[in-house]
Amino acid sequence: MSLHELIFYSVVAVLTLSILLAFIRLMKGPSLPDRVVALEAISTMGIGVIAVYTVTTGEGVFLDVAMILALVSFLGTVALAYYIQKPASSEEGD
Amino acid sequence: MSEIISTVLMGVGALFMGLAGIGILRMPDLFMRMSCSTKSSTLGVGFLMLAVCFRFPHLSIISRAAAIVVFVFLTAPIAAHMIGRAAYISGVPLWSKSVIDQLCNRYDRCTLHLESYALSEPTSPASEEEASHQDPAVPG
Known part of the structure; x- marks a missing residue:
């Protein structure tokens, strides 16, 4: 089972690295939509981490957490999109 | 397996x-x-x-x-x-080397209304020129 462990650790390392890269974009993103995109990518990668953790521990309960995380991330993204486009539409005093 | x-x-x-x-x-x-x-x-x-x-x-x-x-x-x-x-x-700029912006001057940013032809009041001199290039039979 050494190869399985090796692949598992490399998978966790790649996921962590991609979350770190998205977090760098979240920190230095020049505009607000950049940060929203980075946040959504981070939550999607979090769903992936939860899937890998489910494979490791064998607890199927964590998949519920992944489902709730997907739901909350979608709602947050939609709310932030409305927040981004609101100043442009109320600028002319509608 | x-x-x-x-x-x-x-x-x-x-x-x-x-x-x-x-x-x-x-x-x-x-x-x-x-x-x-x-x-x-x-x-x-x-x-x-x-x-x-x-x-x-x-x-x-x-x-x-x-x-x-x-x-x-x-x-x-x-x-x-x-x-x-x-x-x-909200006006996030495109990449400086991108070659086409098909929504340019077709999106009324105040009323959020999308036109299939260029907007009637030109906001920049490029929109008139783009409107003349358009197919006149495009339905509104």
């Missing part, structure tokens, strides 16, 4: 996730970043959930994983579309 398939699928999913991470950092433009991260990470989630299904072939696990995959595949394009629309409305 199912463990090997599961491990391979997990590796492929992690590869797509890594591509999404690299793309979201290295792409020069918001819209390219959004395209890259949305498509690639959605596919990565699909592969990882498939790995979970192959590892534990019970009905409860498979139904949850299928629900997650369907939900992510439904909501990720909608979320990306909403962010892209909001970003374009």
Whole structure:
């Protein structure tokens, strides 16, 4: 089972690295939509981490957490999109 | 056998996730970043959930994983579309080397109304020239 462990650790390392890269974009993103995109990518990668953790521990309960995380991330993204486009539409005093 | 398939699928999913991470950092433009991260990470989630299904072939696990995959595949394009629309409305600049902006002068940013032809009141001298290039039979 050494190869399985090796692949598992490399998978966790790649996921962590991609979350770190998205977090760098979240920190230095020049505009607000950049940060929203980075946040959504981070939550999607979090769903992936939860899937890998489910494979490791064998607890199927964590998949519920992944489902709730997907739901909350979608709602947050939609709310932030409305927040981004609101100043442009109320600028002319509608 | 199912463990090997599961491990391979997990590796492929992690590869797509890594591509999404690299793309979201290295792409020069918001819209390219959004395209890259949305498509690639959605596919990565699909592969990882498939790995979970192959590892534990019970009905409860498979139904949850299928629900997650369907939900992510439904909501990720909608979320990306909403962010892209909001970003374009709020005036996020495109990459300086991008060759075409098909929504240029067709989106009324005050009323959020999309025209299939150029807007009647020109906001920049380029819009008149673009309107003359248009097919006159385009329906409103």
